[in-house]
Amino acid sequence: MHNKETVMISRRLFLVKSMVAGAGLTLGMALPGCSREEAAQESLPEAGPGKAGGAVVAESHFAPNAFVRIGADDRVTVIIKHLEMGQGTYTGLATLVAEELDAAWSQIEVEGAPADANTYNNLFWGKLQGTGGSTAIANSYEQMRNAGAAARHMLVAAAARQWQVPAADIDVQDGVLRHAASGRQATFGTLAELAAQEAVPETVFLKDPEEFRLIGTRVPRKDSRAKVNGSALFTQDVQLPGMLTALVVHPPRFGARLKDFDASKAKQVPGVVEVVGIPAGVAVLANDFWSAKKGRDALQVEWDETDAFMLGSAELVAQYRALADTPGSSVRNDGDAGSALQSARQTLQTTLAFPYLAHAALEPMNCVMQRTPDGVEVWNGEQYQTPDQQAVAGVFGIAPEQVKINMLYAGGSFGRRANPHSDYLVETATIVKAIGGRAPVKLVRTREDDMRAGYYRPLYVHKIEAGLDAAGNPVAWHHRIVGQSIAADTAFEGALIKDGVDVTSVEGVSNLPYAIPNINVELHSPVHPVPVQWWRSVGSTHTAFAVETFIDRLAAAAGRDPVVFRRALLKAHPRHLGVMELAADKAGWGSPLAPARGRGIAVHESFNSYVAQVAEVTVHADKTFSVDRVVIAVDCGIAVNPDVVRAQMEGGMAFGLAAALNSELTLEQGRVVQSNFHDYRVLRIDEMPEVEVHIVTSTQPPTGVGEPATPVIAPAVANALSAATGQWFDRLPLQLSV
């Protein structure tokens, strides 16, 4: 331990008011939302994230702010405003509080926050509570530490008052306050009631990074136990008394409408209770899943396909390729790429195609909703709490505050549960409304529904032309992107569409880091009814591949090694360079490989984190290939929990690898071809390479880790295959030509 004097001096002063006070400090009172969570809990199995570990926290004695509650039993409950969907946010945010509180990790419990745009908003997003863009740790970094520090301050003040000693002489460690001179000590729990009477501090001191004892270390995940013994509660698991399970038949094509349906056979299926038409299609409600499914199979539905989308992916790619030959909206224009291309010694050109992709979280979309005397209650793994609250309120014509949300774990999301149209919540709400709210409803999507009811990573075409001078240096880069806008016609339009350019369509190219004097980037955003949405790492899912594979082509044309070539062009970007050098070094870049093997590198920044990956592949005699080893280097600022960072690098890479190798959602005459995991292939254990993760040591504030590993693997693998075969790749998933 540092001596106290030094600690006090080196701690930076932070204003609590700006970070925590907006929460409405409610000393000694239970938080808004707790009582209703407890009420809801009565009918639910234990151990959802609302009550991690399964225990209901004892009477709350000390709640200095909206994020921390300390019970007389020494348990510290951290209220988490973000969704835990696997990325480790419950662990990460709790670590921030525990650090500044000087609590023992074992006494920390976590609880999902109720929806509240004023108290629990994402600080990067204004008055909106939601999780996404790999922002959970980054936006909460000081807020949660402030919350912990404020609680610590009040506990120390209470001890000082009771022991009649100066607060500065009190040490706190692992949940115990000590006064060395008098030998007095007390735990958080015994001081909780007294601390609640202390004034909430206006300012607190936060630790300097060198004083951290939890941040930067591996503390165990808070959700592991419940997830290995089957007690973790997902939306799929909610059972309420009298609850009906609803399955919906959706139109066979996007844009088609319900014309008529005949429910007579469906209603004869035992267990089926009701069949109702809703805007999204027809809902069959039954006492259990199986009856609802049999009922739905027996249903006869007619659709009006007048406005239905009838094109296939192949036609879309052809249309987009034609568009890519015409000028689009200007995204970035440095110098004069047109003239520079004309005067270049050598020019290269490519057109690339990327398919629609489904998120295919292992828990298909679902939602539980109930009309209550006060409004509506929702149980869901909520990624957009307050927009969803508004959308549901809109269906019932009630105020958003009348929609109570109970947070559950999400069985993956990858962006899907952050739907800007609140699609599956609105669908559930319309069903509850259609039955007059007389029973709680669990909407369940089968895997087939989940895959075919829409919301995909858009299909994209990129066209790139670049020129090299006589010395092999790139002098011009002209890049056109064609693909639907995700933000158009959503509440995010104002924030994300600037001068006709959806920034999420072009991120990764608009900020191309390579030192090329003439850069021109353009965008076309065709409009049609195929529903699109952000998919783990959003624009980078396609831009990183386009840029990083084309850089390798330029390097080859210049006769340079891909690492040497990049090094010369990234001089102004030390963090890109840092991860590239680290990955190359750890992977043994340049060391010889056996025949039919190849090594490829890619480096990309997304969500303010920098990731480089080196992939090693083997090409087999039958023209199949395997990815054997992946070395990942990441710079995400301070790694709050290095093991969680590693897990996100492994898993994020695996998610991108699935799209590089196998995943592809195609339309034929407007219908989605794929339906389940046999034809929409995702990564299995036999395709998982060996993975090594190296984290750059940093004192910069933490940035996201949920997404940045995903976009880097496809270009790294493609570049490795190119190195092994000489073939260049212009589409995903990757295919070797025979």
Place this chain on the structure above:
Amino acid sequence: MLTLTINGAEHRLDVDPDMPLLWAIRDHAGLTGTKYGCGMSQCGACTVHLDGKAVRSCVTPVSAAAGKSVTTIEGLDSAAGRALQAAWEKLDVVQCGYCQSGQIMSAVDLLTRNPDPTDSDITTALSGNICRCGTYVRIRAAIKAASRALG
């Protein structure tokens, strides 16, 4: 009426004999640790043990389980089961967690048959279990750790 023995307890269930065992376990016996992911034997999320052997409960009619002993994640108490759950927790294998009941049930089946599996044994035994979060590196490591712990 159909009698199922799940985790040693008898459940008398009034269900359609065609109903997949998965839904009998989840909707009627109220044990929700066993998950639905695909309904067609593609993902392994629904893996349970029937007389000690791993089966996909989403494609097993409940009638086929009558008179047999069903074990779900909630009832796992074999030495292999405990060792695997401990290794899973120690290595923080889980991310979203949705696949993990099924992964563990498949791993228990493997270690029960083959206490010292090779990498390729692990690959074969677990290739029917999808983890969309990509926790495969740790699944493999946890199975090896549990195998070592069991001696």
